[in-house]
Each structure stands twice: as structure tokens, then as C-alpha cells.
Amino acid sequence: MITDIETARDKLADAIWWLKGFAAARPASIDEGAGEHLRLESELTEVRVFLTNINNASIRRMGEETAVVLSFAEFERLVDAVRVPRLHETQIAIRTIEQVLAQYRDEEKAARRGDEIPF
Template sequence: MSDASHETTDSTLADALWWFRGFAATRQTDEHDATFGLAEKLKRARSWLNSLASGEKRLVGLHERELGIVLTEGEFEMVYDALRFGDRTPKEEVEQIVGKLRYAYDRFSTERSAMKFDPDIPF
């Protein structure tokens, strides 16, 4: 199963959940039993797998929800150089860099939303 796709893994988890629901009447109620709560664990595993596949949110640390951050190589170099060679505290350096990047992104978003798209252009 090392080359299994997300769909194959999700399907396998869904089958296991269906099986556990079908045998709910015989489920173990002793918390020391190895199968105790296995259906709930499989549900959480499936939910986690789907969140990874969607790329929206991931569980980090103690169940803290974090958004993924994507940096270009140039942006990473800016952050790395600022933290390595900067005179200010790392927090101040990162805030300045993030501020510049947000400004550029906001400007791009504003310009893009203000553009008039020609319906005759197919792309």
C-alpha cells in the first residue's frame, strides 16, 4: 500500500468504518480492549487524511489548527537572511517582511479585481 493514492486510502478507511458500523452491537465497551474506540479513531484518521488532501487546514502540535504557508524560494531567502543577519529581533524582521509581502499581494488583488476581462479571450 506504499504507492496507494489518497482515494484508495480513503476508500479503505470508509470500508473499515462501514464494517464497524455494521457490527456496532458487538462492539467492546471495556476501555482496555484493543478494539475499544477503533471506529472513532478511524473516523479521525479519515477526517485528517481528507484535510491533508484538501490542503486547507492541518492539525499541528496539540490539535492547533494552522493554515499552510507557501513561500517562493525568493521569499524564503528574504526571511532566512533577515533572521540570520538582521539587527532587529526575529519577530520584527518577520513582521516587516510579511508586511511587504501582504502589501504586494493586496495591491495585486486590487489590480486584478479592477481589471475588465474581455469575454472574447478564451483564457
């Protein structure tokens, strides 16, 4: 079972490397499949960057408003504000929400401009 981003990334990398080896061993004409391994490598790099960004909560918006990414520390701040509604915890939660919302809105603007957002 995959329980973290690193494991998912490693399993994906293993599968891609196996496919690259399989493609390389396949007899092909000079033009057929030329450069395919470079495309796969580039796509794997994009996936790794994406997964790392999720893991670091540096991506906030996933898909068409299907999810908002929070780090566990950010989530804990929100929980603390609800669990122990003291002014200090509430202020920390408000700052966290404002930061996440600002990043989300920036990504939403980028999506409207047509910049690539995964999924």
C-alpha cells in the first residue's frame, strides 16, 4: 500500500524505467520511437516535481476546484483554533487561511490564463 508521496514517486519511477528498458530492447526502425525515452524522462520529471510540490504544500489548487492542499502543520493550526478557541490560536488560523487562500487564488488566475495546472 502507498501511504506517502515518496513511495508513490518511487513506484512510478520504477514503472517508467521498466517501460523505457522494454522500449529500448524492442527492435525499431530508425525513425520509430526515436526520442521516446527522452519524452518519458521529461514527463517523469514533471510528475516528480508535481508530487514534491504537493508534499511541500506549494501547490494549493488541484484540478477544477476539486481539492485544496494543506500541509499537516497548517491543518493542525486550524484544528487548534477550533479545539481551543483562544484569540492567539484563532489569529494563527486566520493568517494560515489567508496565506493558503492567496496562493490558491494565484493558481486560479494562472489556470484562467491557461498556464498548466495538473489534472
